Amino acid sequence: MEWALELNRLTKRFGDKVAVDGLDLRLPPGAFLGLLGRNGAGKSTTLKMVTGLLQPTEGSIRVLGLDLGADPIAVKRQIGVMPEDMALLEFLSGPQYLRFVGRMYGLDDATADARRLELFSKLDLDPPAGALVSDYSYGMKKKLSLCAALIHAPRMLFLDEPFEGIDAVTSRTIKEILAGLQTRGVTLILTSHIMEVVERLCPLIAILDEGRLKGFGSLEDLREGAGAEDLESLFVDLVGGAQKGELSWL
Numbered sequence: 244m245e246w247a248l249e250l251n252r253l254t255k256r257f258g259d260k261v262a263v264d265g266l267d268l269r270l271p272p273g274a275f276l277g278l279l280g281r282n283g284a285g286k287s288t289t290l291k292m293v294t295g296l297l298q299p300t301e302g303s304i305r306v307l308g309l310d311l312g313a314d315p316i317a318v319k320r321q322i323g324v325m326p327e328d329m330a331l332l333e334f335l336s337g338p339q340y341l342r343f344v345g346r347m348y349g350l351d352d353a354t355a356d357a358r359r360l361e362l363f364s365k366l367d368l369d370p371p372a373g374a375l376v377s378d379y380s381y382g383m384k385k386k387l388s389l390c391a392a393l394i395h396a397p398r399m400l401f402l403d404e405p406f407e408g409i410d411a412v413t414s415r416t417i418k419e420i421l422a423g424l425q426t427r428g429v430t431l432i433l434t435s436h437i438m439e440v441v442e443r444l445c446p447l448i449a450i451l452d453e454g455r456l457k458g459f460g461s462l463e464d465l466r467e468g469a470g471a472e473d474l475e476s477l478f479v480d481l482v483g484g485a486q487k488g489e490l491s492w493l
């Protein structure tokens with residue numbers, strides 16, 4: 244069986260800080276994984292490593308059957324990424340940026356333009372003609388980042404906190420897009436610190452805490468394993484939600 248994603252002892256240290264601590268994970272093709280964890284759990288660091296944006300300290304990563312360390316370009320050709328900082332080129336207009344991204348993936352400008360029109364219409368992204376990305380609102384940037392992740396029809400999609408700072412209507416559109424991709428066999432991984440997002444959307448869940456995998460499986464598997472009623476109590480059980488008492492001055 245060829246895994247869509249295979250992590251072996253994946254580790255990232257920043258000085259003394261261990262951000263990701265020996266992650267082992269295997270995902271079958273077509274899976275939709277929600278990587279859930281508190282702020283600072285190591286979600287973004289993991290995503291950056293598996294998409295080739297950050298070098299691991301230790302461990303290996305295979306994406307779509309390819310060794311990421313040995314074959315980074317071949318991997319990047321087939322994946323789409325919506326990174327934490329969105330990494331847009333702010334001095335271009337949105338359409339220019341998507342042409343630029345399209346060219347990197349070998350798309351001609353006419354194809355990039357046609358896909359951009361469809362994406363903008365689907366996402367209700369309607370920037371003033373010629374407006375630079377630097378003048379886009381946060382939500383518009385987020386949408387543009389999603390367009391860039393999708394324009395080359397990736398086989399695998401990585402989204403870091405895709406619903407952060409996004410209105411409810413757009414959230415629903417993004418969920419629709421993700422569901423459509425899943426039915427077409429695209430492997431999806433998103434991170435979120437919000438349980439409800441992962442619980443509702445992702446058939447497979449990985450819970451990360453202090454860089455370690457605390458749980459992995461379907462919601463049912465996790466519930467049964469921990470004997471917890473819902474994901475919230477499970478989450479608190481797994482990552483520990485110590486009562487810190489009341490604020491002294493309130």
Ligand SMILES: Nc1ncnc2c1ncn2[C@@H]1O[C@H](COP(=O)(O)OP(=O)(O)O)[C@@H](O)[C@H]1O
Nearest residue numbers: 257260262280281282283284285286287288289
């Ligand atoms: N470039 C960096 N240098 C030092 N520490 C970092 C760096 N990036 C992340 N960290 C630390 O690693 C931990 C995990 O961060 P991150 O992966 O961003 O968490 P999450 O996305 O789950 O909120 C945090 O403690 C964070 O402060």
Ligand SMILES: [Mg+2]
Nearest residue numbers: 286287288327
């Ligand atoms: Mg993060």
